[in-house]
Amino acid sequence: MISKSRWKLLAMLALVLVVMVWYSISREDRYIELFYFPIPEKKEPCFQGEAERKASKLFGNYSRDQPIFLQMKDYFWVKTPSAYELPYGTKGSEDLLLRVLAITSYSIPESIQSLKCRRCVVVGNGHRLRNSSLGDAINKYDVVIRLNNAPVAGYEGDVGSKTTMRLFYPESAHFNPKVENNPDTLLVLVAFKAMDFHWIETILSDKKRVRKGFWKQPPLIWDVNPRQVRILNPFFMEIAADKLLNLPMKQPRKIKQKPTTGLLAITLALHLCDLVHIAGFGYPDAHNRKQTIHYYEQITLKSMAGSGHNVSQEALAIKRMLEIGAVKNLTFF
Ligand SMILES: *[C@@H]1O[C@H](CO)[C@@H](O)[C@H](O)[C@H]1NC(C)=O
Numbered sequence: 663m664i665s666k667s668r669w670k671l672l673a674m675l676a677l678v679l680v681v682m683v684w685y686s687i688s689r690e691d692r693y694i695e696l697f698y699f700p701i702p703e704k705k706e707p708c709f710q711g712e713a714e715r716k717a718s719k720l721f722g723n724y725s726r727d728q729p730i731f732l733q734m735k736d737y738f739w740v741k742t743p744s745a746y747e748l749p750y751g752t753k754g755s756e757d758l759l760l761r762v763l764a765i766t767s768y769s770i771p772e773s774i775q776s777l778k779c780r781r782c783v784v785v786g787n788g789h790r791l792r793n794s795s796l797g798d799a800i801n802k803y804d805v806v807i808r809l810n811n812a813p814v815a816g817y818e819g820d821v822g823s824k825t826t827m828r829l830f831y832p833e834s835a836h837f838n839p840k841v842e843n844n845p846d847t848l849l850v851l852v853a854f855k856a857m858d859f860h861w862i863e864t865i866l867s868d869k870k871r872v873r874k875g876f877w878k879q880p881p882l883i884w885d886v887n888p889r890q891v892r893i894l895n896p897f898f899m900e901i902a903a904d905k906l907l908n909l910p911m912k913q914p915r916k917i918k919q920k921p922t923t924g925l926l927a928i929t930l931a932l933h934l935c936d937l938v939h940i941a942g943f944g945y946p947d948a949h950n951r952k953q954t955i956h957y958y959e960q961i962t963l964k965s966m967a968g969s970g971h972n973v974s975q976e977a978l979a980i981k982r983m984l985e986i987g988a989v990k991n992l993t994f995f
């Protein structure tokens with residue numbers, strides 16, 4: 663009798679102990695689903711290869727074999743002669759490019775590489791992100807692509823804080839890259855001219871800076887790790903211009919139209935990802951002169967004059983992508 667009740671007591675104690683341990687570990691987030699019914703996360707279903715399939719209607723039968731970033735081995739013996747000069751190809755800039763590729767990297771991080779299905783969001787810089795409260799939703803994507811000098815600090819609630827990649831060119835580089843990016847953000851250089859390669863080389867290997875040849879003074883000191891810098895394959899600029907905007911590849915010096923970084927980023931995402939959502943795209947109507955165009959600064963459409971971008975033509979291209987379901991908009995377009 664006595665020993666039986668003693669066993670019962672011991673069993674009770676053991677049970678209490680197990681429950682206590684269980685409770686304490688359950689307080690760590692990763693154990694929570696063992697104890698609560700998991701709140702079904704409203705994640706968009708992702709279908710492998712879907713973006714590629716849909717985008718082939720726009721770009722034709724391109725292949726994923728096109729590397730996203732340029733790498734040394736494709737240039738060392740000039741195995742990849744380019745038909746075009748920058749920004750659509752590397753013709754004539756190979757020597758400068760080689761020097762840059764020698765000090766940067768080209769790999770896609772394992773965390774993206776290993777995903778069965780890549781959910782991506784391209785965050786434009788548009789005014790519609792203001793007060794959008796999309797920050798949490800944006801942070802949930804596997805890949806968050808941002809553009810140029812768009813800030814994150816102070817705008818987290820509307821634009822999120824995760825940045826997987828940031829596309830930029832020297833004149834659009836943020837002067838304080840550490841503040842506006844994560845420690846592992848890939849900084850993806852979009853080269854428009856040979857000087858852009860020269861700029862990144864002088865910055866990363868601390869050579870004598872060049873000040874001429876830019877339409878706006880780029881940073882002379884830029885505190886980034888060269889291993890995070892990537893060079894975007896100009897193929898994406900070529901097909902954005904050719905297939906989305908029908909621009910002539912060889913333009914007279916005076917016209918020089920080109921896609922915006924935003925359109926380029928969507929083009930890239932359609933090749934890198936399986937699902938592509940966009941947020942913060944779209945400009946005000948041409949007659950709306952007072953409306954600011956960005957979520958973070960007080961500039962209007964006037965500032966786009968002479969930029970070589972045709973925003974109404976780009977809007978048509980994006981509308982088409984929305985219509986065929988290649989991309990989905992998170993903000994009004
Ligand atoms: C692209 O490839 C698919 C599958 O190989 C084929 O069915 C389709 O007709 C091709 N489209 C074009 C535009 O060549």
Ligand SMILES: *[C@@H]1O[C@H](CO)[C@@H](O)[C@H](O)[C@H]1NC(C)=O
Binds near residue numbers: 792793
């Ligand atoms: C955003 O919200 C703030 C505070 O609610 C408001 O003052 C501001 O006008 C809003 N901005 C826009 C662009 O709607």
Ligand SMILES: *[C@@H]1O[C@H](CO)[C@@H](O)[C@H](O)[C@H]1NC(C)=O
Binds near residue numbers: 972973
């Ligand atoms: C911009 O694109 C629109 C629509 O395609 C076209 O009508 C207009 O002429 C273009 N503007 C310029 C300056 O090329």
Ligand SMILES: *[C@@H]1O[C@H](CO)[C@@H](O)[C@H](O)[C@H]1NC(C)=O
Binds near residue numbers: 991992993994995
């Ligand atoms: C996407 O854009 C369309 C207009 O083109 C709009 O009706 C729709 O509300 C937008 N979606 C979101 C989530 O804002």
